Amino acid sequence: MSEEKYPIEIFILDRIRLGARKDEIKEQVLAVGWSEDEFDFSYAQALKDFGIPTPEENSRARFSKKTTTLEVVLNLFSFILLGVVAFALGTLYLEIIDKYFPDLIVDNKSSSSYQSRSQVSISAVHYSMASLIIAFPLFFFVMRMWLRKFRKDEGRVESKLTKWITYLVLLVTSIIIVGDLISILFTFFQGEMSMRFFLKALIFLIIAGIIFGFYFFERKMVQYKSDIPQQTFPFFSLGVLSLIVVGIVLGFFATGSPKTERMRTLDDQRSENLSSLSSCILDYSEKYKRLPEDLLAMQESSSFRYCSSSMKDPETGEWYEYTIKKEPENITTEGVYELCAFFSLASDDSLGDSSYGYNTSQLWYTHSSGRVCFSQRVPFEKTIPSQEAPLSLPPSPSPYVPE
Numbered sequence: 337m338s339e340e341k342y343p344i345e346i347f348i349l350d351r352i353r354l355g356a357r358k359d360e361i362k363e364q365v366l367a368v369g370w371s372e373d374e375f376d377f378s379y380a381q382a383l384k385d386f387g388i389p390t391p392e393e394n395s396r397a398r399f400s401k402k403t404t405t406l407e408v409v410l411n412l413f414s415f416i417l418l419g420v421v422a423f424a425l426g427t428l429y430l431e432i433i434d435k436y437f438p439d440l441i442v443d444n445k446s447s448s449s450y451q452s453r454s455q456v457s458i459s460a461v462h463y464s465m466a467s468l469i470i471a472f473p474l475f476f477f478v479m480r481m482w483l484r485k486f487r488k489d490e491g492r493v494e495s496k497l498t499k500w501i502t503y504l505v506l507l508v509t510s511i512i513i514v515g516d517l518i519s520i521l522f523t524f525f526q527g528e529m530s531m532r533f534f535l536k537a538l539i540f541l542i543i544a545g546i547i548f549g550f551y552f553f554e555r556k557m558v559q560y561k562s563d564i565p566q567q568t569f570p571f572f573s574l575g576v577l578s579l580i581v582v583g584i585v586l587g588f589f590a591t592g593s594p595k596t597e598r599m600r601t602l603d604d605q606r607s608e609n610l611s612s613l614s615s616c617i618l619d620y621s622e623k624y625k626r627l628p629e630d631l632l633a634m635q636e637s638s639s640f641r642y643c644s645s646s647m648k649d650p651e652t653g654e655w656y657e658y659t660i661k662k663e664p665e666n667i668t669t670e671g672v673y674e675l676c677a678f679f680s681l682a683s684d685d686s687l688g689d690s691s692y693g694y695n696t697s698q699l700w701y702t703h704s705s706g707r708v709c710f711s712q713r714v715p716f717e718k719t720i721p722s723q724e725a726p727l728s729l730p731p732s733p734s735p736y737v738p739e
Contacts, residue, residue: 424467
């Protein structure tokens with residue numbers, strides 16, 4: 337290989353001997369048309385001619401410091417925390433978007449059962465908030481320790497395992513970003529863009545973008561030993577912290593305080609009790625061909641003692657109100673009874689259709705706050721001659737709230 341020196345190498349070497357700084361030499365070289373790559377290569381050659389030794393494999397191994405087992409474990413732990421934070425943050429914002437930007441088609445399909453979808457959302461929001469409060473501070477301190485080791489000790493070398501996992505994270509986030517952008521454009525071209533879809537796609541893009549940007553700079557500092565400004569990583573931490581704080585605040589607005597959630601849970605238990613108690617009354621009526629005189633009479637029956645757990649309010653321990661409104665007679669084939677309970681909050685679908693029939697499950701989960709009574713029919717076998725037609729009773733009113 338020729339040892340001939342190019343003019344740019346000679347010039348750079350002369351400037352180095354005169355004590356010129358690298359940035360001054362670079363500015364002069366670029367000003368006359370040389371590229372940055374040509375300057376970097378020539379500058380390295382000039383430094384070798386100046387007498388600076390090049391590293392050899394044995395000397396590099398002597399000066400470098402491998403990460404300890406503890407540091408590797410902490411770094412792997414940080415990836416687990418990263419997954420928890422990313423999943424919780426995405427779930428939190430997706431549920432908030434579903435709350436404030438409802439989709440009538442999706443929500444109508446999910447509300448076919450008596451348990452409304454908002455109850456599932458509340459659990460998801462609370463679990464996400466708890467995960468973020470615990471996982472993000474741990475992730476912050478673990479990554480701070482990891483980055484500080486490489487910033488203070490430039491000779492430290494990471495393990496191949498953590499290196500490949502980091503690149504796997506970069507690959508996954510890159511795929512998410514590209515796929516998210518494609519989905520946004522496709523939906524826009526199809527003319528189906530809605531605010532709900534746009535916000536959800538934006539959340540995926542922001543979370544994936546933050547993760548990709550963070551580990552992009554982490555690679556530059558840890559693997560390529562680039563001089564990254566110290567404000568870079570705190571900037572990412574502050575951005576994520578802002579997203580978490582805003583999400584938690586919106587989560588409390590969407591679901592209410594812990595006190596409100598306790599009241600909602602107790603109301604759900606009351607609805608469960610009334611629904612179970614209604615089934616018990618129906619079974620009792622089918623067995624004895626009459627309505628029970630009171631709840632105590634049903635409790636004293638050995639066949640219906642299992643219903644005792646549904647007869648009292650879960651908070652106060654008082655019996656639910658049970659009243660017979662119409663006993664079955666020879667001219668009728670049904671009886672009517674009424675169950676009353678005190679609810680702390682109105683149900684989410686309290687304004688929906690709640691017309692009652694024969695032991696409809698939906699009835700007990702639609703209520704307002706305060707004392708609410710539910711009327712229920714119980715069918716009986718006919719006791720009149722077959723040639724006579726039973727009298728038809730007018731439909732009873734929907735559940736009402738007595739003044």
